[in-house]
Amino acid sequence: MTGRRRRLVILGNSAAALSAIRAIRSRGGDEQVTVVSREECHAYSPVLTTYYLRGVVPERRLFLCDAGSYRDLAVECRFGRTAVELDAARQRLLLDDGTRLDYDALLIATGAAPTRLGGLDDEVAGGLCYLRTIEDARRIRRLAQRARHVAVLGAGLVSLQTAAAIARPGVHVTCVVGSRQVLSQNLDAECAAIVRDHVVREGGIEFLFGRSVAMIDHEAEGYRVELAGGEELSADMVVVGKGVTPNMAFVDPGQIAVERGVLVDDRLRTAVPDVYAAGDVAQGRNRISGAVEVVANWIDACEQGRVAGLNMAGADVTFPGSVPENVTTLFGLPVASIGSVGAGDAGAGLTSVTGSCPERTTYRRLFLKRGVPVGAILVGDVGDAGVVRAAIVRAEAGAVPVDRIVRGPIEAGAVLRSCVSTSASTAVT
Amino acid sequence: MVLLLDEEACTGCMLCVLGCAIARTGEADAGRSRIRVYAGGEEGRFVPLTCQQCEEAFCAEACPTKACHREDETGIVVIDEERCIGCRTCIVACPFGAPSFDEVAGVTVKCDCCDGDPQCVKLCEPGAISFVAVDESSLRKRRDVALRRLQPAARTRAERIRAQEARCRA
Numbered sequence: 369m370t371g372r373r374r375r376l377v378i379l380g381n382s383a384a385a386l387s388a389i390r391a392i393r394s395r396g397g398d399e400q401v402t403v404v405s406r407e408e409c410h411a412y413s414p415v416l417t418t419y420y421l422r423g424v425v426p427e428r429r430l431f432l433c434d435a436g437s438y439r440d441l442a443v444e445c446r447f448g449r450t451a452v453e454l455d456a457a458r459q460r461l462l463l464d465d466g467t468r469l470d471y472d473a474l475l476i477a478t479g480a481a482p483t484r485l486g487g488l489d490d491e492v493a494g495g496l497c498y499l500r501t502i503e504d505a506r507r508i509r510r511l512a513q514r515a516r517h518v519a520v521l522g523a524g525l526v527s528l529q530t531a532a533a534i535a536r537p538g539v540h541v542t543c544v545v546g547s548r549q550v551l552s553q554n555l556d557a558e559c560a561a562i563v564r565d566h567v568v569r570e571g572g573i574e575f576l577f578g579r580s581v582a583m584i585d586h587e588a589e590g591y592r593v594e595l596a597g598g599e600e601l602s603a604d605m606v607v608v609g610k611g612v613t614p615n616m617a618f619v620d621p622g623q624i625a626v627e628r629g630v631l632v633d634d635r636l637r638t639a640v641p642d643v644y645a646a647g648d649v650a651q652g653r654n655r656i657s658g659a660v661e662v663v664a665n666w667i668d669a670c671e672q673g674r675v676a677g678l679n680m681a682g683a684d685v686t687f688p689g690s691v692p693e694n695v696t697t698l699f700g701l702p703v704a705s706i707g708s709v710g711a712g713d714a715g716a717g718l719t720s721v722t723g724s725c726p727e728r729t730t731y732r733r734l735f736l737k738r739g740v741p742v743g744a745i746l747v748g749d750v751g752d753a754g755v756v757r758a759a760i761v762r763a764e765a766g767a768v769p770v771d772r773i774v775r776g777p778i779e780a781g782a783v784l785r786s787c788v789s790t791s792a793s794t795a796v797t
Numbered sequence: 798m799v800l801l802l803d804e805e806a807c808t809g810c811m812l813c814v815l816g817c818a819i820a821r822t823g824e825a826d827a828g829r830s831r832i833r834v835y836a837g838g839e840e841g842r843f844v845p846l847t848c849q850q851c852e853e854a855f856c857a858e859a860c861p862t863k864a865c866h867r868e869d870e871t872g873i874v875v876i877d878e879e880r881c882i883g884c885r886t887c888i889v890a891c892p893f894g895a896p897s898f899d900e901v902a903g904v905t906v907k908c909d910c911c912d913g914d915p916q917c918v919k920l921c922e923p924g925a926i927s928f929v930a931v932d933e934s935s936l937r938k939r940r941d942v943a944l945r946r947l948q949p950a951a952r953t954r955a956e957r958i959r960a961q962e963a964r965c966r967a
């Protein structure tokens with residue numbers, strides 16, 4: 369081989385991208401690494417934006433990197449540039465300013481963007497708020513300072529956290545929810561009711577369940593939100609939280625297979641050998657259910673990015689699969705959901721064991737498939753979430769002390785012990 | 798350096814638990830201790846547990862603020878309480894239940910080996926806790942054994958990566 373350095377292009381500058389870059393550098397090669405992001409700023413954590421809205425985290429603390437970090441990682445930055453076309457056949461990426469980047473390997477780590485509400489006139493559509501980027505957060509913070517009535521469309525994790533961040537005495541927040549419960553992607557109905565009651569009680573947030581939005585119009589100072597059944601509400605600010613859509617417009621589906629996201633194998637390779645994908649844009653195997661789906665969370669984006677980066681730098685590492693997991697705290701009530709929890713369309717064939725204390729301040733539910741734990745919801749005390757997660761990921765029938773876990777927080781030592789006794793008894797038989 | 802815990806030697810006296818709480822919070826509140834001892838039920842055994850200083854520290858990788866990180870000089874995984882927002886992501890990530898949310902402080906805390914002078918070691922009469930250099934050969938084996946019992950998949954992955962990397966270097 370002659371001395372040309374391999375050119376690696378990292379598309380995106382967030383969780384998956386940063387983990388990939390660190391992994392590449394950890395192998396000590398001399399690859400030339402270029403990182404492209406459509407945002408001008410250094411990498412920051414979208415997870416923190418709601419903390420910023422609440423005023424708990426100052427803006428500068430949102431950032432994960434400064435100029436020095438990129439210098440230390442020896443990467444060339446192309447910030448403020450959007451990828452518009454990926455020509456995988458020629459191994460070339462086209463940016464919106466006309467630049468062409470040739471690569472030997474490329475990582476798609478472009479994440480996802482909030483799904484936009486359609487069917488509205490341009491001016492109304494342009495006034496709606498979405499939360500994903502630091503720019504979105506600045507805008508919401510600015511508008512929320514003057515708002516008195518805020519309509520939040522949706523009751524997913526981001527919507528609820530945003531609602532919680534905005535609600536304060538004198539500011540009325542109404543959540544308009546299509547389904548019959550909060551957090552329908554993360555929680556079962558019973559647990560969702562506990563969370564809803566808490567949020568209503570502590571935050572004074574109002575919920576309108578089972579309603580869909582028919583139209584949003586301008587009104588004197590703000591917006592009139594018309595609901596399908598004929599109800600109306602006025603709001604001087606509308607925040608939309610209707611899920612996210614992977615950022616993959618630059619991908620040619622004729623070259624690289626896509627479904628809901630960019631399809632990846634267990635080495636995070638796309639259909640094209642030198643193109644990898646990781647994070648919220650990638651659709652890969654769910655470690656627990658085996659389904660091929662987009663699992664969008666920070667932990668997973670980091671893990672996938674790391675494995676993709678190692679492979680791009682010449683290693684041969686497999687990713688064990690994504691684990692859906694989320695932990696959030698709403699008005700002081702921590703809620704964790706791990707694995708398959710019967711939410712969405714994954715409910716088929718699951719049974720569950722529930723434990724809760726009479727005052728309903730803690731609630732724990734374990735989901736099983738053919739007797740094997742596949743998911744858990746913990747409310748109130750989530751201190752053992754990692755131990756439970758490890759137990760579920762490991763899950764072999766009988767190895768997880770299901771009854772203990774639903775009774776109350778479990779210590780890692782208890783799982784260690786039960787494993788030891790299980791393996792001992794297996795050894796005897 | 799890392800804390801090596803010997804469950805065979807542990808008598809379950811809980812002095813480390815209380816000592817840690819007192820040293821780090823000023824109160825004898827076992828709930829705020831960063832080391833735990835599980836009274837093992839049927840067999841009457843005790844399992845002391847605290848941060849294992851994982852080579853691939855999942856907690857640090859997952860932390861969205863990077864409050865949880867590995868210190869360059871010491872190699873010890875710590876949580877910077879100034880930066881921590883208490884999101885509990887590291888708690889979900891850690892298979893050993895090492896990080897815990899301190900309700901009083903409002904942040905997540907975990908064992909950080911007391912700046913190189915772990916208090917629990919001095920309190921453990923039977924010598925079940927020792928503070929040893931990371932490169933001691935038995936250490937990796939011990940941690941692998943612990944991980945295998947807790948999460949075989951994680952161990953195999955770590956081992957696979959190590960083996961693969963060794964192959965690539967060869």
Ligand SMILES: Cc1cc2nc3c(=O)[nH]c(=O)nc-3n(C[C@H](O)[C@H](O)[C@H](O)COP(=O)(O)OP(=O)(O)OC[C@H]3O[C@@H](n4cnc5c(N)ncnc54)[C@H](O)[C@@H]3O)c2cc1C
Pocket residue numbers: 379380381382383384385404405406407413414415416417418449450451452477478479480481499500501526615618646647648649664665666667669693694695696884
């Ligand atoms: C308010 C909020 C709260 C959240 N809370 C949690 C939580 O508590 N726990 C959790 O696990 N997850 C949480 N998440 C989700 C988490 O933020 C994502 O899973 C994670 O950020 C995914 O990382 P990523 O690297 O895949 O993509 P992203 O973070 O979406 O980053 C994508 C990157 O790609 C760039 N990009 C996009 N398109 C292009 C293009 N065409 N050309 C060039 N660059 C492009 C962007 O500028 C950005 O740098 C939250 C998200 C939000 C918005």
Ligand code: SF4
Pocket residue numbers: 847848849850851854855856857874890891892893894895896907
């Ligand atoms: S906190 Fe847990 S995951 Fe992190 S280094 Fe310690 S034992 Fe490992």
Ligand code: SF4
Pocket residue numbers: 859860861862863864865876880881882883884885886887888896905
């Ligand atoms: S609780 Fe603190 S240390 Fe843990 S992941 Fe969140 S910010 Fe990081």
